[in-house]
Amino acid sequence: xxxxxxxxxxxxxxxxxxxxxxxxxxxxxxxxxxxxxxxxxxxxxxxxxxxxxxxxxxxxxxxxxxxxxxxxxxxxxxxxxxxxxxxxxxxxxxxxxxxxxxxxxxxxxxxxxxxxxxxxxxxxxxxxxxxxxxxxxxxxxxxxxxxx
Amino acid sequence: xxxxxxxxxxxxxxxxxxxxxxxxxxxxxxxxxxxxxxxxxxxxxxxxxxxxxxxxxxxxxxxxxxxxxxxxxxxxxxxxxxxxxxxxxxxxxxxxxxxxxxxxxxxxxxxxxxxxxxxxxxxxxxxxxxxxxxxxxxxxxxxxxxxxxxxxxxxxxxxxxxxxxxxxxxxxxxxxxxxxxxxxxxxxxxxxxxxxxxxxxxxxxxxxxxxxxxxxxxxxxxxxxxxxxxxxxxxxxxxxxxxxxxxxxxxxxxxxxxxxxxxxxxxxxxxxxxxxxxxxxxxxxxxxxxxxxxxxxxxxxxxxxxxxxxxxxxxxxxxxxxxxxxxxxxxxxxxxxxxxxxxxxxxxxxxxxxxxxxxxxxxxxxxxxxxxxxxxxxxxxxxxxxxxxxxxxxxxxxxxxxxxxxxxxxxxxxxxxxxxxxxxxxxxxxxxxxxxxxxxxxxxxxxxxxxxxxxxxxxxxxxxxxxxxxxxxxxxxxxxxxxxxxxxxxxxxxxxxxxxxxxxxxxxxxxxxxxxxxxxxxxxxxxxxxxxxxxxxxxxxxxxxxxxxxxxxxxxxxxxxxxxxxxxxxxxxxxxxxxxxxxxxxxxxxxxxxxxxxxxxxxxxxxxxxxxxxxxxxxxxxxxxxxxxxxxxxxxxxxxxxxxxxxxxxxxxxxxxxxxxxxxxxxxxxxxxxxxxxxxxxxxxxxxxxxxxxxxxxxxxxxxxxxxxxxxxxxxxxxxxxxxxxxxxxxxxxxxxxxxxxxxxxxxxxxxxxxxxxxxxxxxxxxxxxxxxxxxxxxxxxxxxxxxxxxxxx
Numbered sequence: 056x057x058x059x060x061x062x063x064x065x066x067x068x069x070x071x072x073x074x075x076x077x078x079x080x081x082x083x084x085x086x087x088x089x090x091x092x093x094x095x096x097x098x099x100x101x102x103x104x105x106x107x108x109x110x111x112x113x114x115x116x117x118x119x120x121x122x123x124x125x126x127x128x129x130x131x132x133x134x135x136x137x138x139x140x141x142x143x144x145x146x147x148x149x150x151x152x153x154x155x156x157x158x159x160x161x162x163x164x165x166x167x168x169x170x171x172x173x174x175x176x177x178x179x180x181x182x183x184x185x186x187x188x189x190x191x192x193x194x195x196x197x198x199x200x201x202x203x
Numbered sequence: 204x205x206x207x208x209x210x211x212x213x214x215x216x217x218x219x220x221x222x223x224x225x226x227x228x229x230x231x232x233x234x235x236x237x238x239x240x241x242x243x244x245x246x247x248x249x250x251x252x253x254x255x256x257x258x259x260x261x262x263x264x265x266x267x268x269x270x271x272x273x274x275x276x277x278x279x280x281x282x283x284x285x286x287x288x289x290x291x292x293x294x295x296x297x298x299x300x301x302x303x304x305x306x307x308x309x310x311x312x313x314x315x316x317x318x319x320x321x322x323x324x325x326x327x328x329x330x331x332x333x334x335x336x337x338x339x340x341x342x343x344x345x346x347x348x349x350x351x352x353x354x355x356x357x358x359x360x361x362x363x364x365x366x367x368x369x370x371x372x373x374x375x376x377x378x379x380x381x382x383x384x385x386x387x388x389x390x391x392x393x394x395x396x397x398x399x400x401x402x403x404x405x406x407x408x409x410x411x412x413x414x415x416x417x418x419x420x421x422x423x424x425x426x427x428x429x430x431x432x433x434x435x436x437x438x439x440x441x442x443x444x445x446x447x448x449x450x451x452x453x454x455x456x457x458x459x460x461x462x463x464x465x466x467x468x469x470x471x472x473x474x475x476x477x478x479x480x481x482x483x484x485x486x487x488x489x490x491x492x493x494x495x496x497x498x499x500x501x502x503x504x505x506x507x508x509x510x511x512x513x514x515x516x517x518x519x520x521x522x523x524x525x526x527x528x529x530x531x532x533x534x535x536x537x538x539x540x541x542x543x544x545x546x547x548x549x550x551x552x553x554x555x556x557x558x559x560x561x562x563x564x565x566x567x568x569x570x571x572x573x574x575x576x577x578x579x580x581x582x583x584x585x586x587x588x589x590x591x592x593x594x595x596x597x598x599x600x601x602x603x604x605x606x607x608x609x610x611x612x613x614x615x616x617x618x619x620x621x622x623x624x625x626x627x628x629x630x631x632x633x634x635x636x637x638x639x640x641x642x643x644x645x646x647x648x649x650x651x652x653x654x655x656x657x658x659x660x661x662x663x664x665x666x667x668x669x670x671x672x673x674x675x676x677x678x679x680x681x682x683x684x685x686x687x688x689x690x691x692x693x694x695x696x697x698x699x700x701x702x703x704x705x706x707x708x709x710x711x712x713x714x715x716x717x718x719x720x721x722x723x724x725x726x727x728x729x730x731x732x733x734x735x736x737x738x739x740x741x742x743x744x745x746x747x748x749x750x751x752x753x754x755x756x757x758x759x760x761x762x763x764x765x766x767x768x769x770x771x772x773x774x775x776x777x778x779x780x781x782x783x784x785x786x787x788x789x790x791x792x793x794x795x796x797x798x799x800x801x802x803x804x805x806x807x808x809x810x811x812x813x814x815x816x817x818x819x820x821x822x823x824x825x826x827x828x829x830x831x832x833x834x835x836x837x838x839x840x841x842x843x844x845x846x847x848x849x850x851x852x853x854x855x856x857x858x859x860x861x862x863x864x865x866x867x868x869x870x871x872x873x874x875x876x877x878x879x880x881x882x883x884x885x886x887x888x889x890x891x892x893x894x895x896x897x898x899x900x901x902x903x904x905x906x907x908x909x910x911x912x913x914x915x916x917x918x919x920x921x922x923x924x925x926x927x928x929x930x931x932x933x934x935x936x937x938x939x940x941x942x943x944x945x946x947x948x949x950x951x952x953x954x955x956x957x958x959x960x961x962x963x964x965x966x967x968x969x970x971x972x973x974x975x976x977x978x979x980x981x982x983x984x985x986x987x988x989x990x991x992x993x994x995x996x997x
Contacts, residue, residue, distance in 0.1 A: 096298045099379045107349075117839055118349035118826070121669065124840075126296060128668030128899065129939070137840070152842045156817055159848060162941070 083108055085170045086135055097123060097130055104136055113140050131160035131167050138174045147178040154178070169198030268478060274463060275482045279495075286401075286622025286830055290389040290605055292629040293673075293825075294347070297359060297369055297381040302934030304364040305335060307632050312340070314386040314631050318522075327354045336361050339372055345384035348626060348826035348834045352382050364934070388629060389602045390508075391618045402514035402525055404494035410530050410571065411513060412493065414537045417569035418562050420454040424489060428455040428480035455480040458496045502536060503543045505590070510543075520548065522588045530572065531583040534562040548587045556585060599684035600677030601629050604823045607690070612836060613827075622830030627823050628671035630664070633900070636932035637662045637674045638681030644925045645679050645906070652915045660906050660925065661688035661802040665821055667813030667901040669840050672823045686909075689802045694890045694907060697796035697918065698757045698866075699805055699883035700778075702812060702854050704766045704794055705754050707777040709850040711769060716751040716853055716969045717949075717956040717977045720761035727763075727791070737763045737795060740884070740917075749956030751969060754857045755865035757882065759795055766794035780845040782807040782818045796883060805894055806903045812855060813879075813896035816846035849943050853970050855879050856940055858895075860967060866919050867893065873927045876937035880926070882918030889913055891921030898936035902926055942970060949976040957981030 083105060092098045100123040107116035117140045123133045134157030141150035154171040161167040172195035179188035295311045297303075303311075312319075312330055320329045323339060330340035337360050344354040356372035369378045404412075416423045422430050430453050437451035452460070459479040464472055483492060501509060502516035510519050516536050517525040528536070538558035539546055548555035560581055567577045605627055609618060617623070645658050662676035677687035708714040722745040727735040739759050753761040766774060771789045778787055783804060787793065803821065811818040819842050827836045858879035862870040866882045880895020891906040891914055904922040907914055914921060942948065950966045952959040956977060959966035963983040 094300075095379045096300075114834060114837060115349045117837070118347075121825075121840060122296075122349065124669055125293075125666070125671075126298070128666070149841065152817070152844060153840075155844050156842055159815060159817075159943075 082139055082170070082174070083136075085173070086132065086139065086167075088166055088170075091164055091167075092130070092132060094127070096126060097133070100126070101132065101136070104133075108136065108139065108143075111143070113144050116140050129160045131157040131162075131164065131171075133157075134160065135167060135171055135174065138171065138178075142174060142178055142181075145181075147181045150178040151175050165198045169195045172198060268482075271475065271479050272482045272486075275459075275479050276486055278462060279483075279487060279491075288391040288618050288621065288623035288625060289387050290391065290602060290625045290627055291385040292388050292627060292631050293671075294345075294352075294385040295383045297357075297366060297383065298379060299366050299369050299377075301366045302364055303361065303366060303632075305361050307364075308338065308359075308361065310635060311383070311386070311631060314388075315383055316386070324356070341372075342381065343384040345382075346828075346832045347382070348828055348837065352384070355381060357381055385626070386631060388598055388627070389605075391606075391623075391625075400512060400515040400518065401498050402512070404490055404497065406526060407494075407497055407513070408526055408528065408533060410566075411497075411525070411528075411533045411537065413569070413571040414530075414534055414562055414566050415497070415540070416454070417571060418537055418565045419457070419540060420452075421569070423454050423493070426453055426455075426484075428453060428482075428484035429477045452476075453480065454496050455483055455492055458492060458499060459483060461499050461501070462495075500540055501543055502539045503547065519590075520587050529583070529586075530566075530576070531559065531563070531580045532586060534566065534580070535559040535585065535587075538562045548585050549590065552585055552587075559585070597682070598629060598634055598675075599682065600687050600689055601627070601634065601672070601675040601823065603677065603684070603687045604672065604675055604690060608822065608824050608838075609827075623835070624828045624830075626825045626828070628666075628673055628825055629823070630673035633664045633929075633933050634674035634676075634681075637664060637676050637929050640925055640928040640932065641676055641679050641681065644928050648906075648916065648921055648924065654915070657908050657910075657912075658906055658914060658921075659688060659909055660904065661692060662902065662904050662925070662929065663689050663802050663806045664900060664902045664929070665806055665810060666899060667810045667896055668819075668899065670810060670819035670821050671825070672821055673900070675823075688905070692801055692905070692907075693799040694801075694905065694911075695796055695885040696798055696800050696805060697883035697885040697890060697892060698759075699808075699881055699892050699894055700793065700796040700798060701754055701757065701762055702858060702881055703777050703781055703808070704762055704769065704774055705750065705857070706781075706812075706846065706850055706854050707773040708750070708765055708769045709853050710777065710847055711773065712972075713768075714750055714765070715971055715975045715977070716749065716857065717951045717971075718750045719747045719956050720750050720753045720758075721764055722746055722748050722753065722758050722761045725760050725763060735791065747956075749951060749953070751857050751860070751951065751956075751967065752953055754854075755860045757861075757866045763791070763794050767791065777846075778808065780818070781811045782820070782845070796885065802903045802905045805892070805905075806901060809894045809896060809901055809903065811845060812851060812858070813901045815855070816844055816848045816851040817842050818845045819843075849946050849970075849972060852940065852943050852946065855938075856970055859938060859940065862895065864967075867895070867923055869919060869923060870895075870927055874930060874935070876935045877940075878930070878935070878938055880923075882923055884917040884919075887913040888915055888917060891916040892918045893922035893926040895926060895930075896938070897930070898938050900930070900933070900935055902929060904929075945973060946970045947973060947976070951977070952981030955979075955981045959983055 087105070092101060100119055104116045104119040104123070107119060117137065120133050120137050120140065123130065134153050138150045138153035138157060141153055154174045158168055158171045161171065172191045176188045176191035176195060179191055292314070295315070317328055317330050317340060320331050322331065324331050324341045327341045327343040330338055332338055339356070339358050341356045342354055345352045357378060358368070358370045358372045359366060360368040369381065370376060371378055420430070422433060430451065433453065434451035456476050459476050463479060464476060498512040498514070500513070501511055502513065503510035503519055505519060510516050513536055514525050516539070517523060517528055520536070521528060521532055535548060535555060538555070538561065541558065545551070546555045546558045563572070563577055563580050566572045567574070572580065605625065609625065641660055641662065645660060649655065649658055658679065660676060660679045662674065663672065664674040665672045675689050677689045678685070722739070724744060725737055729735060737759050740757070744760065745758070748758065748761060750765070753765070771791065771793070774794070775787045775789060785804070787798065790797070807821055810821060819840060822838050824838050826834055826838070829835050858881055859877060861867050862878050862880055867880055870878060876897055878895050878897045880893060883890070883892030883894070889907060889911055892904065894903045896902070904926045906916060906921040906925065947970070948968050949971055950959045950961050950963060950968050951957070952963065953965050953967055957979045958977055959981045960983045966983070
């Protein structure tokens, strides 16, 4: 249910897009596209976490992601998934903070930065902060454009 | 039922009685029928009180039996036992590339109760060391909060303190990741301190059941809870012997006694026992009663903790699961039922051996074993293992913290009885390193200052990136419980406060790392007329120096000037944003650290710096799981960006310089990774502090005396030494100072704060916001001979 809500809202974020890649139909897919994981350990854990996210088992997904962070805390991809989990759990402020944390480790991974802004837009929207949501959407769009 | 019937009859009798007594008209002649009625009347007149009394008695007895019945069924329908809660350390993650030395792996295996074998491991919990670097082990299956980790046979190779190969032991296929079952570090027991390990009847060896029944209650499967034949036999034996030599209690009666009644010897208790045993047999089948008995019976004492049940006793005496015991070992355990203390095989091995052999004899008599086997079993020694070290409170300071955090969410009764499993973040590697360092560095420091056991310490190690506390020392002796200095002391923090002042200044935008500060005598007058004359530690003044240098060299006077300009309000706000959650007195003296904090509070502040402006509350618990394996509570990462990442980056650069050219430059040659940190010293050298961090670990060390007298140690001479010794023992990731977006690096002259050429010896490369670098240029001067000599002797 929450996933369906998120998906419908994220597809609502697609606005008129003139350029850049088509918007991901699934936030997880978008994060997958942004992945730059080179460690097999991280890849294994992210795969496990993604399976749990797919099954909407948020708590277990969070446990696996936190396990991954204990092995490498600088993995922006993990933080962004934690942001996604918070969003699904209705912890919108935490989703914003985690997405920020992800961005602080994103370096030049523009796809990840874009995905994080999109998650933040979603969280701001849920918090009723439309102006901030709009700004975040624009940022996300900018990254998507500069990505290509 | 019969009581109910009687209750129904009673009113009818009462109704007929008044009718009869009401007929008081004189009767001259009595018909035979009347005579009969009259006789009845007379009979009623003496029978009715007896009847009434009997009825009341029966009612009371019925009610009492109903009460006993309720007690029996209530306990059996619900939880029969209070299950203690267990606390676990973090599990050890194994993967190629993981930093871990061979001694550290051995230490972890020992703590997680893995046993060394000379042959290839055949059971979970066993390992073999093929050569110094090469291990094989079978991990134990374990239910973590995020799912089941299966048991695995693995092959591990370590070279240069790093895992270089991790493979499936059978197929040789590489494994990505393996999580060992965690060490159990504490149990939270009910007030009677009973440890438990439950076993299902189906998993109990047949030989144990047969031995138990043959020795304790031969007619167990025939009687109804009470066995008159056994009672009669026991009575006869006791009369013949003139003392109590035999008991006639059935297993059911013994169970009733253990579960519900006291051990007093009275007739009343015996009656209760018999009634409850009958009730138990009425409601439940023999197998449940037997299973309960097997899990309940008292079989020994481990310190303050009672050993109940055969499964736990099997571990306690033989360090093996019950289903792996030999028949002679099972016989020994059955023998202990009669008197676990009297026949204690460790304290009274001869007595225990005799008792075991008696049990074997019973087994022979009941044809549980044959003649040959009997003869063979009699020759077996006791095979009882040495008592394992009990870790009931191996890490007292850490467990104290866990308990404090748990008590915020759980009632003490639940912790003691609900069989919770508490997964914590204790990193045994870090904890044991801290204990080891404290035990060797503190005496050395005392010796060098001719002090005798006056120094105390507190150490806290945490992961700054998820807020998990990995180690905690509340006393110089890691095993000492009681006063938890890491949480409960409140001491002035001295120069540990300086990063907050400089951070507040950088956040205001008025200052950069190259801004010049005035290091010249300062005299201030308070509102009450008092004079404050802050001094540098070396009593020297350097004139105009760059802000960066003032922090790196921990200059007091320029810091006070900076703080006065920034304003106490901003400093207090910055401390709050750093995570200090307490009332801060707005006095100028806080700028030199006249602020009382605990090591935990200091760690909270430095966590935010180490995590680049993201504050995460420190915590020691990851998950709480109930006895069915369901997650009751998770303690997730709760993160909040409270400070500007760029200003924090500038501060962290300076704190790194503290460890290479500042007050903690001792670290430069001690550690092979980059770290950042700050020393702290208070008036009269009362407190010696060091707070510092690598990429993945933050540690705060305090040294001082409980009587708050001087220690003779600065932060650099005391706490820093202990900090370095701990950090040197544990794997550390080098601090990564990645330049945030919209910042640029410039070379700055250490003396003048002007722009210097790249690579100048007297220069440092620092981060600036765009266009905030100094405009004046400095010549690339090498340090003067005097300065070079001075630095040599520092």
